[in-house]
Amino acid sequence: MNVRDFQKRIESIYLARDSARGWAGTFAWFAEEVGELARARRKGTREELAAEFADCLAWLSTLASLEGVDLEGAAVAKYGKGCPRCGGTPCTCAGG
Secondary structure (H helix, E strand, O other): OOHHHHHHHHHHHHHHHHHHHHHHHHHHHHHHHHHHHHHHHHHOOHHHHHHHHHHHHHHHHHHHHHOOOOHHHHHHHHHOOOOOOOOOOOOOOOOO
16 A cells, blocks of 8 residues: 555545544644654554554544645655755755
8 A cells, every 4th residue: 555545545534534623633633643652662562653653644644635635746746856955865965
């Protein structure tokens, strides 16, 4: 499954609920998931960490969907040719 397919899958599962909640409420849930990711990084198992990464991607996907953004297309457009500033892979920006 690619990012676009994943985003469509998350839409089919949650978009109606997230649309009713609105962007601000959905963003608050996303922020909470990022906090859970940080806790899993500090104290969790590898499996818990992986699950929190998945949750963060799901919430980020639904936020993109609420805004009509194709997450995969946006990521490829910005990072597909390397660093957006220097174009390097790896990045050669000073302090980057």
